[in-house]
Amino acid sequence: LNFYGSRDTIATVSYSQALDPKREPDKTFAGKIVFVGSGLTIGNPGTTKDEFATPYSLFDHSAMRGVEIHATAYLNLVRNEWLTRTPMWIERTGIVLLAAIFGALFIGWPPYRGLLIAILAAVFVVVLAWYCFVWQHAWFAWMKVVVVIAAAYGWAVLYKQYENEIFRCRLDRYLPPQIIDRVIREGFPEGRTASGRVHFHRPAAQHQIGRAHV
Numbered sequence: 001l002n003f004y005g006s007r008d009t010i011a012t013v014s015y016s017q018a019l020d021p022k023r024e025p026d027k028t029f030a031g032k033i034v035f036v037g038s039g040l041t042i043g044n045p046g047t048t049k050d051e052f053a054t055p056y057s058l059f060d061h062s063a064m065r066g067v068e069i070h071a072t073a074y075l076n077l078v079r080n081e082w083l084t085r086t087p088m089w090i091e092r093t094g095i096v097l098l099a100a101i102f103g104a105l106f107i108g109w110p111p112y113r114g115l116l117i118a119i120l121a122a123v124f125v126v127v128l129a130w131y132c133f134v135w136q137h138a139w140f141a142w143m144k145v146v147v148v149i150a151a152a153y154g155w156a157v158l159y160k161q162y163e164n165e166i167f168r169c170r171l172d173r174y175l176p177p178q179i180i181d182r183v184i185r186e187g188f189p190e191g192r193t194a195s196g197r198v199h200f201h202r203p204a205a206q207h208q209i210g211r212a213h214v
Helices: 066-079 088-108 111-135 142-171 177-186 205-210
Strands: 188-192 198-201
Touching (some): 088 142, 111 142, 142 177
Antiparallel strands (some): 188 198
């Protein structure tokens, strides 16, 4: 259902008002479809109230009456405004592809850059979900996508730490810790310029381990 708002968003009139022509003239209901239902908020002990939580209940903690939910469903059908969910196979395929792509990208980026990209990607997903919901009447499991992006970043950080520890153990017998830390950050020395400064290149860490000859 595409809810138009919280409780009482759709106009509601009590029985006493509807039966009193002085308070509600006949033209109030002329040419309109009227849904009749209970509006009690307090019931007898042991009875179930005809009220249900909606997405708006997260914000105002109010429950919507069953008759108002029926009216909402009717308006969705008449106005063609019901929500359409993305097919499940598209969601699952997209999540798997995003996990693979972001996982590969985060491994090749420094942690701070990966964190920035992860935050921007999550914001983009939230904005896209809002746009699809409001303007296209469509929705997808956007929270799953955000979780996948965060998990891919966390996995890349842990993998880099594990890779660096292996690399550190390989060179621990040959170089002091300060030099090893610098090599991990900048790469192996490639050569010297005329000014005598050392230039570093940054090959993949697994190739660094295999080519380490000190």
